[in-house]
Amino acid sequence: xxxxxxxxxxxxxxxxxxxxxxxxxxxxxxxxxxxxxxxxxxxxxxxxxxxxxxxxxxxxxxxxxxxxxxxxxxxxxxxxxxxxxxxxxxxxxxxxxxxxxxxxxxxxxxxxxxxxxxxxxxxxxxxxxxxxxxxxxxxxxxxxxxxxxxxxxxxxxxxxxxxxxxxxxxxxxxxxxxxxxxxxxxxxxxxxxxxxxxxxxxxxxxxxxxxxxxxxxxxxxxxxxxxxxxxxxxxxxxxxxxxxxxxxxxxxxxxxxxxxxxxxxxxxxxxxxxxxxxxxxxxxxxxxxxxxxxxxxxxxxxxxxxxxxxxxxxxxxxxxxxxxxxxxxxxxxxxxxxxxxxxxxxxxxxxxxxxxxxxxxxxxxxxxx
Amino acid sequence: xxxxxxxxxxxxxxxxxxxxxxxxxxxxxxxxxxxxxxxxxxxxxxxxxxxxxxxxxxxxxxxxxxxxxxxxxxxxxxxxxxxxxxxxxxxxxxxxxxxxxxxxxxxxxxxxxxxxxxxxxxxxxxxxxxxxxxxxxxxxxxxxxxxxxxxxxxxxxxxxxxxxxxxxxxxxxxxxxxxxxxxxxxxxxxxxxxxxxxxxxxxxxxxxxxxxxxxxxxxxxxxxxxxxxxxxxxxxxxxxxxxxxxxxxxxxxxxxxxxxxxxxxxxxxxxxxxxxxxxxxxxxxxxxxxxxxxxxxxxxxxxxxxxxxxxxxxxxxxxxxxxxxxxxxxxxxxxxxxxxxxxxxxxxxxxxxxxxxxxxxxxxxxxxxxxx
Numbered sequence: 223x224x225x226x227x228x229x230x231x232x233x234x235x236x237x238x239x240x241x242x243x244x245x246x247x248x249x250x251x252x253x254x255x256x257x258x259x260x261x262x263x264x265x266x267x268x269x270x271x272x273x274x275x276x277x278x279x280x281x282x283x284x285x286x287x288x289x290x291x292x293x294x295x296x297x298x299x300x301x302x303x304x305x306x307x308x309x310x311x312x313x314x315x316x317x318x319x320x321x322x323x324x325x326x327x328x329x330x331x332x333x334x335x336x337x338x339x340x341x342x343x344x345x346x347x348x349x350x351x352x353x354x355x356x357x358x359x360x361x362x363x364x365x366x367x368x369x370x371x372x373x374x375x376x377x378x379x380x381x382x383x384x385x386x387x388x389x390x391x392x393x394x395x396x397x398x399x400x401x402x403x404x405x406x407x408x409x410x411x412x413x414x415x416x417x418x419x420x421x422x423x424x425x426x427x428x429x430x431x432x433x434x435x436x437x438x439x440x441x442x443x444x445x446x447x448x449x450x451x452x453x454x455x456x457x458x459x460x461x462x463x464x465x466x467x468x469x470x471x472x473x474x475x476x477x478x479x480x481x482x483x484x485x486x487x488x489x490x491x492x493x494x495x496x497x498x499x500x501x502x503x504x505x506x507x508x509x510x511x512x513x514x515x516x517x518x519x520x521x522x523x524x525x526x527x528x529x530x531x532x533x534x535x536x537x538x539x540x541x542x543x544x545x546x547x548x549x550x551x552x553x554x555x556x557x558x559x560x561x562x563x564x565x566x567x568x569x570x571x572x573x574x575x576x577x578x579x580x581x582x583x584x585x586x587x588x589x590x591x
Numbered sequence: 592x593x594x595x596x597x598x599x600x601x602x603x604x605x606x607x608x609x610x611x612x613x614x615x616x617x618x619x620x621x622x623x624x625x626x627x628x629x630x631x632x633x634x635x636x637x638x639x640x641x642x643x644x645x646x647x648x649x650x651x652x653x654x655x656x657x658x659x660x661x662x663x664x665x666x667x668x669x670x671x672x673x674x675x676x677x678x679x680x681x682x683x684x685x686x687x688x689x690x691x692x693x694x695x696x697x698x699x700x701x702x703x704x705x706x707x708x709x710x711x712x713x714x715x716x717x718x719x720x721x722x723x724x725x726x727x728x729x730x731x732x733x734x735x736x737x738x739x740x741x742x743x744x745x746x747x748x749x750x751x752x753x754x755x756x757x758x759x760x761x762x763x764x765x766x767x768x769x770x771x772x773x774x775x776x777x778x779x780x781x782x783x784x785x786x787x788x789x790x791x792x793x794x795x796x797x798x799x800x801x802x803x804x805x806x807x808x809x810x811x812x813x814x815x816x817x818x819x820x821x822x823x824x825x826x827x828x829x830x831x832x833x834x835x836x837x838x839x840x841x842x843x844x845x846x847x848x849x850x851x852x853x854x855x856x857x858x859x860x861x862x863x864x865x866x867x868x869x870x871x872x873x874x875x876x877x878x879x880x881x882x883x884x885x886x887x888x889x890x891x892x893x894x895x896x897x898x899x900x901x902x903x904x905x906x907x908x909x910x911x912x913x914x915x916x917x918x919x920x921x922x923x924x925x926x927x928x929x930x931x932x933x934x935x936x937x938x939x940x941x942x943x944x945x946x947x948x949x950x951x952x953x954x955x956x957x958x959x960x961x962x963x
Contacts, residue, residue, distance in 0.1 A: 242874070246882040250889065257893050261908045268902055311760060312932045314922065317900075335754045344759035345929035347767050349900050355724070358755045365753045378654075378695075378737070380730050381706045382723045384713030385680055394714045407885075415878050422797075502877045503790050510786075510885075515623055519630045524898070526718055528637045531629050538630075548683070555714050556681050 225434055229442025236416065237446055247412075247450070251404045251458045258396035259466060266352055270298035270316040274307070277326035285338075285364050289320065294356050311343045318342045318353045386555045393466030398550035399523030401458050402543035405481075406488050406517050408451045413444055413492030414505040422502055440581075444489045451485045471557030480553065480563070483570050484546045490577035491542070497584040517543045545569050594809055598817025602791075606821065617832075620779040624833060628771050628841060638722050639667045640687040643676050648696035650737075654707075657733050658689060663725050676710065686712050687722055699737065761846075761929050769844065772837040773924040774897040779833060780856070781863045781917055782888060784826040788867035789880045792818060792959075797877060815956050819864050826860045827853065846931030855923055855941060862916045862948035868955035895921040919944050 237244065271289070275282050290297045298316045301307055310316045321339040329336040340357050342350035387394045417440075420426035429439050462468035470477065491513070499505040519525065520534060521543035527535055538544050545566040552558040552566075560567070642655045659666040667685055670676045679685040690708040698705045709726050713719040762769050795801040804814060830853070837843040867884070874880045894908055895901075895917035901909070912918040919940045926932035934941070 240876070240879060242879050243882045246886045250882075250886055253886070253890055254893075257890065261894055261904050262899050266903060269900070270902065307760075312926065312930050313936045314926055314930075314932070330752060333752070336752060337754050337756070340755065340757035342757065342759050343930070344762035344765055345770060345925050346900060347759070347762055347765035347770050350759050350762070351765055354757045358757075361753050361755050378699075378730055378734055379704055379706050380709060380723075380727045382709040382711060382727070384716075384719055384723075385710050387713030387716060387719070390713055390716035390719060392716050395716060411881070412878075415881070419876075419878070503794065506790070506877070506881050507786075510881075511620075511623060515627070519627055525630055526715060528639075534626065534630050537626070551714050552681070558681055562682050 225432075226438050226442050229429075229434065229439060230445050233416070233443050233446045237450065247408055248454065248457065250407070251400055251454060252461065254400050254404070255393075255397065255458065255461055255465070258400065259393060262396075266294055266356065268296045269294060269318070269349070269353060271295040271318045271320055271353075271357075272298045272301045272307075272310060272316045274301045274319055274321045276324045277322050279327040281327040281330055281336075282322040285322065285326075285361065286320070288364050289357065289360050292356075292360055307341060316343070317346070317349060318357070320357060391466060391468075393462060393468050394551070394555055396523070397458065397462035397466065397468050398547050398554065399518075399521070399543075401455055401550060402484070402521060402546045403514070403517050403523065404458060405451050405455055405485055406491075406513060406543060408454060409447055409485050409488030410492035410495065410513055411506070411509045412447050412450075413489050414495040414499070414509055415502055416443060416447075417493065417496035418499055418502045418505045421496075421500075437582075440493060444493065447489060447492075448482075448485055451488070452481065455481050455485070468554065470554050472553035472559065476560060477550075477553050480546070480549050480567065480570075483567065483574070484542070487542055487570050487574040487577070490574050490581060493581045494577045494584075497581050516541050520544065521547055523547060542570060542573055594813050595816050595820070598809070598813065599820050602817065602821040606825075617829075620783060620829060620833065621836060623779060624772070624775050624836065625840070627775050628768050636663055638664050638687055638725070639685050640664050640689055641667050641676060641679055641685045642669050643671070643673065643688055643690040644669060645693040646691045646695040650696040650699065651691040654691065654730075654733055655689070658726075658729055661725070661729055664729075680710065680712055683712075686718070687726060689726070761844075768841045769929065770925070772841050772843045773928050774895075774921060776830060776833045776837065777895070777917060777920045777924055778892055778897065780826050780830045780860070781891075781920070783829055784822050784860055785863050785867040785888065786881075786884060787825070788818065788822045788864045789871040789874075789884050790877055791822075792868065792871040793874055793877050793880045796871075796875070811956060811959065815868065815952075815959065819861070819868065819952075822864055822867075823857075823860050826864070827856060830856050843928060845928055847927035847933065851934060851937070852924065852927045855920070855927070855937065855944070858941065858948060859916060859920045859944050862944055862951050865948060865951035865955045866916070869951060869958060872955055872958040872960075891915045891917045894918065897921055913943075914947075916944060916947060919947075 273286055275286065289295055299310075301310065301319055307319050310319075319341040321341060323337040323339065326336045326338075338361060340354050342353050344350035384390055417426075420429065430436070434442075459468075459470070463470070492509075495505055495508050495513075499508055516537075517523070520527075520530075520538040520541045522538070523543065527538050527544065530538065549563045549566045549570075552563050556562075640658060642658070644651050644655060655666075655669075658664050664687075667679070670679065670688070673690075676685075676688040676690070680688060688708075688710040690710065692705055692707070695705045695707075707730060709723060711719045711722050711726075759765055792801070795804070809817075834843075834845075834849075838845060866887070870883050870887075871880055874883060890911075894904070894912055894915055901912065901918065901922075904912075923932075923937050923940050926937060
């Protein structure tokens with residue numbers, strides 16, 4: 223047992239000696255949460271729109287004024303020909319052109335259909351779509367304000383209610399995602415690097431010929447990372463709660479249990495990776511490309527899984543963060559208990575066992591070789 | 592000059608010899624591209640909903656069918672109590688519960704309004720807003736159908752007084768893949784070049800082989816160039832390869848000049864590789880390189896505008912982006928490929944990247960000390 227603690231101590235030395243890595247480890251979640259909180263928001267503002275007013279009458283001017291009073295759009299000059307539109311789009315100075323076709327006032331007065339046209343730079347299709355939605359909304363409101371008003375006769379009105387997240391706070395989405403990502407990063411990446419480094423520098427041989435059993439070596443090597451991951455996870459939760467008012471509506475012990483389970487899973491994954499890779503570089507690339515990117519993109523962290531093609535939905539089922547994120551959201555935001563998350567928990571448990579088993583088999587093979 | 596060639600040959604031999612890295616460098620990015628392009632889709636479809644029909648009238652049935660026939664929504668059955676509905680929201684069986692109030696049809700016949708409640712799972716705020724908007728649109732349509740029935744108004748007079756039409760240039764079908772492929776290419780080209788360079792030098796440090804180079808008559812600039820050029824070539828190759836695949840599989844348009852794109856990429860890669868070089872010069876171990884690179888790469892990627900438009904970011908993000916090479920390339924590759932921008936439209940970015948690259952290289956060369 224004493225020897226076991228010595229291994230832990232040795233590993234802790236390794237961790238704390240490398241200040242730079244340690245700093246980055248705690249810096250990444252903070253930076254990521256801040257970026258997601260303040261930069262990658264769905265804020266829609268200051269989008270450059272140019273106006274091509276072919277009517278130039280009181281109504282067209284009033285409509286234009288209304289559009290730029292909204293704050294969503296920034297007036298980016300008047301445009302007079304299609305050629306100019308091309309030029310402006312190519313330069314990237316504007317994202318859309320609002321065209322008011324001739325005789326705008328006159329047509330509105332006579333009850334004819336007045337026409338406007340929105341030309342977007344759809345090289346960013348999402349943005350183009352949003353621009354059209356917002357602009358037509360403003361035009362519709364303008365029409366209601368002036369002419370016949372069909373919507374005053376609304377027979378059924380909508381009463382939307384956002385459940386679990388009434389204020390639509392974006393943090394509900396990205397804090398669980400960040401948590402899943404960072405824990406995966408620290409646990410899997412650090413463990414696999416630390417194990418392959420011993421292999422590369424030949425110190426693994428030293429450990430193996432020592433009276434320690436393999437299981438003790440591995441356990442001793444990963445325990446410090448469990449600690450590190452756990453602390454990091456709690457730091458992220460605290461930032462989420464303090465800065466973004468993230469609730470924890472469910473049971474905290476359950477949350478911690480799931481946290482530990484996920485960390486264990488990530489660690490066993492790290493051990494597995496270190497077993498199949500020959501060098502640190504190799505382990506890093508496997509971790510980075512096979513773990514990190516799927517963890518970001520297939521887990522439902524940024525892009526909802528339901529929107530993906532079926533094959534990717536199946537693939538995403540193999541990505542541990544996907545299940546962990548569901549668990550986190552259930553416990554934190556919905557206040558669900560184990561009754562709702564038992565299936566996800568079982569999946570994580572199964573994955574952990576699988577990787578541990580595979581690693582143990584592999585590890586023994588290497589010993590005999 | 593000959594020394595540099597020999598060094599470059601050595602690098603290539605090492606790269607080709609390393610059987611495990613070669614697939615990582617070629618296969619992984621390609622797989623990533625396919626997965627990412629399909630996964631990164633913000634278009635909403637398949638919104639699961641259930642109906643809580645407390646009215647049970649012909650009208651409520653009609654409304655329910657209207658939702659079910661929309662391409663965005665998938666009906667997951669009916670529930671009969673709010674408790675049931677809550678449970679479905681809780682275990683993610685439904686994203687939306689449409690609650691039709693009792694007495695809805697009666698109120699309508701009396702000429703009064705009625706309110707339909709949408710309970711939307713709000714955890715993903717972005718999706719929730721879209722779900723709400725889609726649902727309201729359907730309800731508006733339904734209203735338009737109902738009006739003549741209850742208010743004796745012909746549906747003609749309900750048309751808008753202003754007609755809005757729109758056209759989407761450069762991507763008329765709003766194909767998200769065309770937008771994503773160039774963005775992902777930027778990331779792959781940058782990441783592979785940056786990481787490989789950074790890890791390569793520090794690996795020589797770790798293994799001690801750098802000492803051998805240090806005691807050899809190789810000059811500092813020769814060493815640095817010998818390291819940079821192979822990865823620069825690989826980076827350009829990956830760009831071409833990725834572009835070829837993107838064209839073949841995703842039909843990404845190439846409106847502008849490829850020559851201009853590659854010229855820009857050639858200059859751009861210098862700045863990215865120099866960052867990698869600099870990081871490896873100031874780090875001691877591969878682990879440090881990895882984590883420091885990861886930190887900056889993640890920041891740069893997220894802020895580059897790959898997901899969200901740069902102009903909607905706060906002011907301080909614009910300042911940070913001045914130092915973010917990925918932001919320049921992200922902008923330029925889309926401008927050239929999708930919109931056909933020429934040199935006069937991208938010369939500012941060209942200049943910025945060139946200055947950035949030379950400064951970074953200078954910094955990297957200076958920080959690499961030849962210790963005997």
